[in-house]
Amino acid sequence: MTKSAPRAPGDGAAALYDLPGHLVRRCHQISMALFHEECADSGVTPPQYGTLRTLARHPGIDQITLAGLVALDRTTLGDVVARLEANGLLRREASREDRRTKSLYITDAGRRLVKSLDTAVARVQRRLIAPLDASEQARFIEYLARIANENNEYSRAPLRAPRARKG
Numbered sequence: 001m002t003k004s005a006p007r008a009p010g011d012g013a014a015a016l017y018d019l020p021g022h023l024v025r026r027c028h029q030i031s032m033a034l035f036h037e038e039c040a041d042s043g044v045t046p047p048q049y050g051t052l053r054t055l056a057r058h059p060g061i062d063q064i065t066l067a068g069l070v071a072l073d074r075t076t077l078g079d080v081v082a083r084l085e086a087n088g089l090l091r092r093e094a095s096r097e098d099r100r101t102k103s104l105y106i107t108d109a110g111r112r113l114v115k116s117l118d119t120a121v122a123r124v125q126r127r128l129i130a131p132l133d134a135s136e137q138a139r140f141i142e143y144l145a146r147i148a149n150e151n152n153e154y155s156r157a158p159l160r161a162p163r164a165r166k167g
Contacts, residue, residue: 027128030128031046031124031128032046034124034127034128035049035121035124038120038121038123038124038127039117039120039121039124042113042116042117042120044113044117045080047070047072047076047077047080048080048083048084048089049114049117049121050070050072051066051070051072051077051080051081051084051090052084052089052090052106052110052113052114053114054066054069054070055090055104055105055106055110056106056110056111056114058162059104059105059106060103060104060105061103061104061162062095062101062102062103062104063077063078063081063101063102063104065160065162066081066104067157068158068159068160068161068162069159069160069161069162071155071157071158071159071160072157073156073157076157081104084110088107088109088110089106089107089109089110089113090104090105090106090107090110091104091105091107092104092105093105129141
């Protein structure tokens with residue numbers, strides 16, 4: 001049995017509740033609420049978790065490259081990096097290639113935190129799409145990825161691949 005979407009009385013087919021942008025925003029709110037419920041004890045936000053996960057896979061990248069990989073604007077990422085550094089979860093070092101930039105590294109404490117949160121974050125993802133059956137879930141993820149990828153240029157913080165390293 002499927003649940004019907006809650007609607008305001010008297011709304012027609014073109015109501016706010018049928019607009020994709022509105023529904024995406026609501027799903028984002030739900031995703032954030034689930035994350036905070038599952039990961040409340042960690043004190044970590046979704047952007048902080050994403051930043052740490054990315055640094056674990058790309059140690060030594062600079063902040064601009066990191067911003068592109070996690071699709072956060074530079075100002076937001078700057079705040080995230082400062083908080084993570086203050087909490088001992090990442091460190092900044094002068095770059096070997098360019099002394100004007102800093103290379104970022106996840107610390108051992110950051111790695112332990114990410115590892116401890118991975119199961120909870122996976123649970124968030126499962127709970128978010130639980131109303132869909134397995135084939136619907138796969139198609140939903142495929143459609144979301146396609147929408148995000150094909151509209152990437154419109155994002156205020158587009159996803160960008162890392163630059164090739166010199167050397």
